[in-house]
Amino acid sequence: MKAVLCESYGPPENLVVRDIESLIPARDEVIIQVKASGLNFPDTLIIEGKYQFQPEMPFSPGGEVAGIVKSVGQDVTHLKEGDRVMAGTGWGGFAEEVRGKASNVFLIPDSISFVQCAATMMTFGTSYHALVNRAELKAGETLMVLGASGGVGTAAIQIGKTLGAKVIAAASTGEKLNYCRSLGADLTINYSKEDLKKQAKVLTDGKGVDVIYDPIGDKFTEPALRAISWKGRYLVVGFAAGDIPKIPLNLPLLKGCSIVGVFWGGFFRNEPEVNAKNFKTIVKWLEEGTVVAKVHKEYALENVAKAMNELTSKKVMGKIVFVP
Incomplete structure (x- = not known):
């Protein structure tokens, strides 16, 4: 089978596409033919x-896939060959086959495309876990999403609206903010032109934001935290903008707020039953059309370097998906 391989650390241009042996499942695994x-x-x-x-080297990147079960391990009882599934894999997904731990492989209905599901697993899994399990976002609260036009950001906007929150989308261009409005964002902040803290306070009539979803970090974290409400929850999701910020600890003290870590990879490994429950809801929402995974562009595996460079250029709105 064909796979994108990382054989030494470096930029996307170092990745190679090679033919490797087909996979055999361990007792608690399934092998998925990646679509x-x-x-x-x-x-x-x-x-x-x-x-x-x-x-361990060599490995294939790619943490979320959709496809057809090719084979199952001897301890797997809820899945069988031929099932349509989506899976979080951690790595290995940029290939024609991938192994998945059965507890993080979920059946999908025929009405949802493989591309739609592949654009859903990590982004909606992360955002649902963040907003429901970690922040306990309630109807009527205000949610501010940083990096709102990206993969997890677009998922957070839609989940926030579905849960009944007022959503403020923060992004770097007017085009991105228009895109966020099309997904349901109520209010917007262009943090390349506007003062993030000041504008968030203005949009909440001075109260501050109840929940802040931050997948970008860097210079945006501290001004966003300064705009949080009393007993607000600040969700640390990632650091896509660059540096990992250092936070003055007097801020959570004065705000009475919580800084909450969100690591979906650790969550689905440590709490598989809760993650499975989350995905029952996510798949139901997808089937109903309540949420939609927005796809920016589809690529073949051979174009992995081009796709990765496009993602890091900060121009992508939604998700890039590989179709082997």
């Missing part, structure tokens, strides 16, 4: 040795 796989920011970090965990 589509989603590209996420962590994929650009893992190939440079900068992510929270690193698989």
Whole structure:
């Protein structure tokens, strides 16, 4: 089978496409024939040795896939050959086959395309976990989403609206903010032109934001935190803008707020039953059309370097998906 391989840490141009042996499942695994796989920011970090965990070399990046079950391990009882599924894999997804831990592989209905599901797993899994399990976002609260036009940002906007929150989308261009409005964002902040803290306070009539969803970090975190409400919840999702920020701890003290870590990879490994419950809701919403995974562009595996460079250019709105 064909796979994108990282054989040494470095930029996307170092990745190679090779033919390798087909996979055999362990007792608690399934092997999935990949029909589509989603590209996420962590994929650009893992190939440079900068992510929270690193698989053994050589490995294929790609943490979310959709496809057809090819074979199942002997302990797997809820899945069978031929099932249509979506899966979070951590890595290995940029290939024609991938192994998935059965507890993080979920059946999908015929009415949802493989591309749609591949664009959903990590982004909606992360955002649902963040807003429901970690922040306990309530109807009527205000949610501010940083990096709102990206993959997890667009998922957070839609989930926030579905949960009944007022959503403020923050992004770097007018085009991105118009895109966020089309997804349901109520209010917007252009943080390349506007003062993030000041504008967030204005839009909340001085009260501050109840929940802040931050997948970008860097220079945006502290001004956003300064705009949080009393007993607000600040969700640390990632650092796509660059540096990991250092926060003055007097801010959560004075605000009475919580800074909450969100690591979906750790969550689905440690709490598979709760993650499975989350995905029952997400798949139901997808089937109903309540939420939609927005696809920016589809690529073949051979164009992995071009796709990754497009993602890191900060011009992507929604998700890039590979179709082997």
